[in-house]
Amino acid sequence: MLEKLKEKGIDELYCDRIAVGTSTCGIAAGALEVLESINSTNAVEVGCLGFCAAEPLVYMQENGKAAIVYRNVKKIEEAEILGWFYPWEFSPLKLEHPDLKGYKDYPKLTEHPFYRKQVKIVLRNCGIIEPLDINQYVAMGGYYALQKVLEMEPEDVIEEVKKSGLRGRGGAGFPTGLKWEIARKNEGEKYVICNADEGDPGAYMDRSVLEGDPFSVIEGMTIGAYAVGANLGFVYIRYEYPLAVKRIEGAIEIAKKYGFLGENIMGTDFSFDIHIVRGAGAFVCGEETALIASIEGYIGEPRIRPPYPAEKGLWGKPTVINNVETWANISPIILNGWKFFASLGTEKSKGTKVFSLVGKVRNSGLIEVPMGISLREIVEEIGMAENVKAVQTGGPTGGCVPKNLMDVAVDYEELTKLGSIMGSGGMVVMDESTCMVDVAKYFLEFSKIESCGKCVPCRLGLAEMVDVIERITRGEGSLSDLEELEKLADIVANTSLCGLGKTAPNPLLTTLRYFREEYEEHIKGRCPAGVCRTLVKYRIIEDKCTGCGLCKLNCPAEAIEEVDEVYRIDDKNCIKCGSCFNVCKFEAVERW
Amino acid sequence: MKYLLNSLLEIQSKHGYLPKEELEKISVEFNVPMSRIYSIATFYNAFSLKPVGKHIIHVCKGTACVMGGSEVFEDTLKQLRIFDYEDFTYQPIRCFGACSLAPVVVIDGKVYGKMTVSRLKKMLSKLRDEDAREA
Secondary structure (H helix, E strand, O other), X not given: OHHHHHHHHHHHHOOOEEEEEOOHHHHHOXXXXXXXXXXXXXXXXXXXXXXXXXXXXXXXXXXXXXXXXXXXXXXXXXXXXXXXEOOOOOOOOOOOOOOOEOOOOOOEHHHOHHHHOOOOOOOOOOOOOOOOXXXXXXXXOOXXXXXXXXXXXXHHXXXXXXXXXXXXXXXXXXXXXXXXXXXXXXXXXXXXXXXXXXXXXOOOHHHHHHXXXXXXXXXXXXXXXXXXXXXXXXXXXXXXXXXXXXXXXXXXXXXXXXXXXXXXXXXXXXXXXXXEEEEOOXXXXXXXXXXXXXXXXXXXXXXXXXXXXXXXXXXXXXXXXXXXXXXXXXHHHHHHXXXXXXXXXXXXXXXXXEEEEEEOOOOOEEEEEEOOOEHHHHHXXXXXXXXXEEXXXXXXXXXXXXXXXOOOEOOHHHXXXXXXXXXXXXXXXXXXXXXXXXXXXXXXXXXXXXXXXXXXXXXXXXXXXXXXXXXXXXXXXXXXXXXXXXXXXXXXXXXXXXXXXXXXXXXXXXXXXXXXXXXXXXXXXXXXXXXXXXXXXXXXXXXXXXXXXXXXXXXXXXXXXXXXXXEEEOOOOOOOOOHHHHHOOOOOEEEO | OOOHHHHHHHHHHHHOOOOHHHHHHHHHHHOOOHHHXXXXXHHOOOOOXXXXXXXXXXXXXXXXXXXXXXXXXXXXXXXXXXHHOOOEEEOOEOOOOOHHHOOOEEEOOEEEOOOOHHHHHHHHHHHHHHHHHHO
């Protein structure tokens, strides 16, 4: 059966086609307008190739030739060529494909700084296949892993995953195979859950996988269910991702139609179904026990562990809960063998990790790199960032790694040593225009708002910390406030129940550790980056003002008025947001 | 199988908020007391117990967007007195996952990347004027 689908898929993948990346990010950049403008029956919609800064991305395959990628497309005839590639070459799997001719005159996509160091396992199909086309998924090696697994003993499947060294990609890094083994050993009804409540601001790899390659998650979950002995699974997915919800719903229906899901999967006596529960906008529900409470129909308050979900999870039954990226890793591990996976990465962190590289970088986007790569390589070589001040890793409860420590190898242990965490893989690059105190304040505020309120230290401690740090950003702090913050951070981290409270002080602690002088400057009444509103003032230099009026157009407070063909800031109305400073092309706005 | 959260989200998207009568029906259907439904409705950001306006504006307050200056859009909304109009509802959201297009604003379900104050002013004034004309 797979062979037939594969044949069709190969025909579809390698015929003449114009592929437009229409993931959420692509759409926001105007991909649907581009799609509409392409007057051809060969136009298809694919997921995201990862290079967000170049979106809308479109690639063309014609006359038995490889794909040519165009970047920042408005009209395809006028678009700049990014490079060319073979549609199969990002996948780690051995794939059947026709011979396509390459190009000599254009650069190879895999040589582009953004792609050069990438190794794709999780993102192998994203941007290549039409997300809901099962033929194409099979042609890219899909469902061969499940076929193989169904002929294996469940224990052997678990052994394979254990040996691969795969660790949970949601952040905590618990060994996946071990989790499965614990659940396997427990008796009775069991469940598997896909945690798609990707709440970390600045991280969107799970969204991209669900939108671009939903079958890979479903196949991974089906394999996991077979290995642990579950017949029902859940995808818990945040409602803020409507397209991803639509795609995973669609993929579940199609998988059922083809017998890859439902009763008697692929003709065996194994049955497995997946239900979707949508999250309703609570960051804490990314924590596994809170997520389980949420599926059960309660507010998302974490529960005490142990018992861990693998022993006692959803409705008190053994439950394996892994995140999207973890599930998407499963089938390549099965197909290529654990050695393939274990050969990548560091001693304790195997395989690859997807990061969303955003902030002050030229090449922003989703990247998948082997564990152990240095932060510097990611930020400077892939991201081509200049004047980096710090990199924030691990989402709102991660930490800020300063420039001089960027040679750190990126893996679970090394980042923890620096006071940060791997988290789900958000990576926000900051430059001199970023105020580190303001950044810490932002993350503390985030955690304060998202704290579920169950543990007093997290609920009240974070609120107190926000008060203190706000005082500092207003220039009203004192040196004893810094000690106060450290003390509070210690209490919150050590006395909270779940990961949110335990890690929420990280941004504060790392910025205090690496950028203490910035805190001290604020206490003296100065914000070196010119961000904290109470500590800055703006003025327009008349001699430099050309009277273009851009500042007035971009002032959100009606604080700019025209006087004799130049503009002037009215201090009474000015909210010191810096909009005028940022938009002025003539450096006519002065900040001090 | 039906799940409480899914059913509540459906009601929210159908009515734009959670009307009490609907919640009472849910309470019976799921055999869950109203007190628990109230706790859920007030815990999760997606739910509103009050009707929302015709236009929903989200400003993304995720890390990349805030660093890209999205906070100034709230000031813009204030300047345009958007909060005085019943037809407009403002809800900050933390991350749509379109971080490389930061700062992001979502108006009536459409995502707009690389937003500027002047563009936002134009778009919202247009919406407001259109509504006024219709009225």
